[in-house]
Amino acid sequence: MIILVPFFLMMLGFIRSDPNAPPEVAAILGFMGALLFVFAVLFGLPPLLAGYAMLKRKSWARVAGVAAACVEALSFPFGTALCVYTLWFLFGQGEGFHRAGGGQMYGQGWQSKPLPDANTYGWDAQRARQADRQREYVPPPQPPDWRGQ
Secondary structure: OOOHHHHHHHHHHHHHHOOOOOHHHHHHHHHHHHHHHHHHHHHHHHHHHHHHHHHOOOOOHHHHHHHHHHHHOOOOOHHHHHHHHHHHHHHOHHHHHHHHOOOOOOOOOHHHOOOOOHHHHOHHHHHHHHHHOOOOOOOOOOOOOOOOO
16 A cells, blocks of 8 residues: 555656646546545554554553454455454463563563473483383285285
8 A cells, every 4th residue: 555555646646747638537546546545544544553552551452453453354365364363362362461561471571481391291201111112023014915816
């Protein structure tokens, strides 16, 4: 939209400067440029408002984010992917992001929830059991003879 609106304005300027151009073409091009500008504002304003609300931790940030995601879903394919990610974030763990101060979703900060170490899953014990297990070769099964002999 940022590219198309100036393009229409430039074309409108070229047509108006041409003395042989019919006036209907300038009117149609001006109307199309104005309509394109209105669509650019309609599609661009909700994400900007939602971003501002989340940045400033406003109480209406989640609602604005959902509305912006629904508007951006119409811009296939990138807007649709952005919509899915935004809804996943806003209805998932990021539900309290705008209220909790971003980094305090898990308490004192992002690092307050410790990552489990490898021993939590018992990987060393599993490797030890597999090493102790006796291995015996079993040949793979043979396919059936399809030749009919």
